[in-house]
Amino acid sequence: MQQRITEARRSLIVIAGLEAHVCVLQSALGFRHASHDVVVVADAISSRTPASREAALQRLRENGVEVATTEMVLFEWLGQAGTPEFKELSRLIK
Numbered sequence: 001m002q003q004r005i006t007e008a009r010r011s012l013i014v015i016a017g018l019e020a021h022v023c024v025l026q027s028a029l030g031f032r033h034a035s036h037d038v039v040v041v042a043d044a045i046s047s048r049t050p051a052s053r054e055a056a057l058q059r060l061r062e063n064g065v066e067v068a069t070t071e072m073v074l075f076e077w078l079g080q081a082g083t084p085e086f087k088e089l090s091r092l093i094k
Helices: 002-007 020-033 050-062 070-078 084-093
Strands: 012-018 037-046 066-068
Touching (some): 020 037, 050 066, 066 070
Parallel strands (some): 012 037
């Protein structure tokens, strides 16, 4: 997977998924090690226990991985307020 992303010349990796303390953590750290900018979407990850999720988020932050929310990522991708897409997304989120 990493090779395909590198070949596609993507610098930003946004991650959501299960088992934050294993799969999400290892993927994010691997992409950071490969010099990608990585954002983990905190409200789109989980672990079997809250303590495992929180430990993963702490390690991610300590290793230079940004942590954001779904709403933050979506609005950043839109890039500009006031567009029809922005208004539609705002309605969906509320």
